[in-house]
Amino acid sequence: MNPLQLSLGFSSILFAVGLTAALARSNSILVLLGLELMLNAANLNFIAFWRYGPAPEAATGVVFVLFAIAVTAAETAVGLALVIAIYRHQHNVRLAEATSLKG
Amino acid sequence: MNAALIAIALVTIGAAVIALSCRNLLHSVLLLAGSWTGVAAFFLWAGAEFAAFAQVLVYVGAISMVVLFAVLLTRRSREDSAPGPAVRGRAGWALGTGGLVAVVLLVAVGGTAPAVSPSPPPVLTVRQIGEQLMGPQAAALLAVGVLLTAALLGAVVLAAAGRPGNGKDQP
Numbered sequence: 001m002n003p004l005q006l007s008l009g010f011s012s013i014l015f016a017v018g019l020t021a022a023l024a025r026s027n028s029i030l031v032l033l034g035l036e037l038m039l040n041a042a043n044l045n046f047i048a049f050w051r052y053g054p055a056p057e058a059a060t061g062v063v064f065v066l067f068a069i070a071v072t073a074a075e076t077a078v079g080l081a082l083v084i085a086i087y088r089h090q091h092n093v094r095l096a097e098a099t100s101l102k103g
Numbered sequence: 104m105n106a107a108l109i110a111i112a113l114v115t116i117g118a119a120v121i122a123l124s125c126r127n128l129l130h131s132v133l134l135l136a137g138s139w140t141g142v143a144a145f146f147l148w149a150g151a152e153f154a155a156f157a158q159v160l161v162y163v164g165a166i167s168m169v170v171l172f173a174v175l176l177t178r179r180s181r182e183d184s185a186p187g188p189a190v191r192g193r194a195g196w197a198l199g200t201g202g203l204v205a206v207v208l209l210v211a212v213g214g215t216a217p218a219v220s221p222s223p224p225p226v227l228t229v230r231q232i233g234e235q236l237m238g239p240q241a242a243a244l245l246a247v248g249v250l251l252t253a254a255l256l257g258a259v260v261l262a263a264a265g266r267p268g269n270g271k272d273q274p
Contacts, residue, residue: 002219003105005212010112010145012208014119020201021123024194029128029173033135036166037119040142043154051149052219059227063235065146065154069161070247074254076166080173081258087177 007048015041028086028093032079039072107148115141128174136167150225153232 001009018037025031043065050061087093089100115138122134139162146155236244 001105001213002216003108004217004219006105006108006112007145007149008212009209010108010116012212013112013116013205014142015208016201016205017116017119017123019204020197023197023200025123026190026193027128029170029177030123030131033131033170034123036162037123037135037138040139040162043158044142044145047146047149047151047154050151051225052217059231059235062151062154062227062232063240065151066157066232066236067240067243067247069154069157070251073161073166074251076169077258078254078261080169081261083173084176084262093177 002052004048004052007044007051011041011044011048014038014044026094026096028083028095028098029080031095032076032083035079036072036076039068043068108145111141111144111148115145128178129171132167132170132174135170136163139163139167151227153227153229 015038018034018041020034021037022031022034025034046061046065046068050059053061083093086098090097118134118138118141122131122138125131125134139158143155143158143163146152146158
């Protein structure tokens with residue numbers, strides 16, 4: 001296997017771990033952390049293709065990763081604020097009980 | 104070269120698996136900080152030093168602290184109760200789905216042999232990144248700035264909302 005395939009395999013496994021956590025856990029903070037892990041796996045792909053791509057001088061992969069990190073930071077801030085708001089209303093952070101907006 | 108990559112991958116994935124399967128949320132967050140450090144180590148290995156430093160600053164420094172505060176603010180004892188059969192069933196389905204996704208991705212990655220340019224690691228200076236950000240990507244940089252400002256203001260509004268009388272359960 002060449003290093004690009006190894007990097008892509010690494011990011012695939014990391015993505016699957018994050019997906020499993022986001023689906024399996026009932027604590028909303030852990031679901032959010034699983035999402036973070038999936039986004040990190042996407043960033044790994046950007047860097048891997050930039051490193052082994054045909055034109056690594058263009059810096060596009062690194063710039064894309066910087067923007068992705070910024071967007072992820074915003075997403076985490078809003079998500080954790082939502083978790084705190086849910087906790088204030090129902091005194092726990094379990095997703096299965098956050099049904100007060102369900103139609 | 105490949106041995107370092109495999110070591111980084113094993114440490115990162117191991118930390119992530121342990122973090123997302125353990126019951127103590129504090130341990131989860133601290134182990135995930137280790138996992139994010141592993142991702143930063145991969146960026147360093149691939150020659151993207153600037154992305155690695157951004158990863159350490161934003162993830163290991165800021166996001167883990169914010170998540171830690173959220174864990175401490177929403178702490179309660181029922182989190183340690185035993186999982187019911189519905190939770191177990193869902194965990195089984197989730198494991199199956201995650202395993203299936205992993206198998207599909209790994210088969211796809213292993214089946215295609217992408218052309219790799221066997222070049223030395225590309226040299227990317229901070230000056231080049233700055234010229235990219237200030238030149239062709241300036242509009243995107245501005246948009247990200249607006250997005251971050253709006254998101255953080257919205258987060259403050261969401262987390263601080265509520266009548267002043269019902270704050271007795273807050274620590």
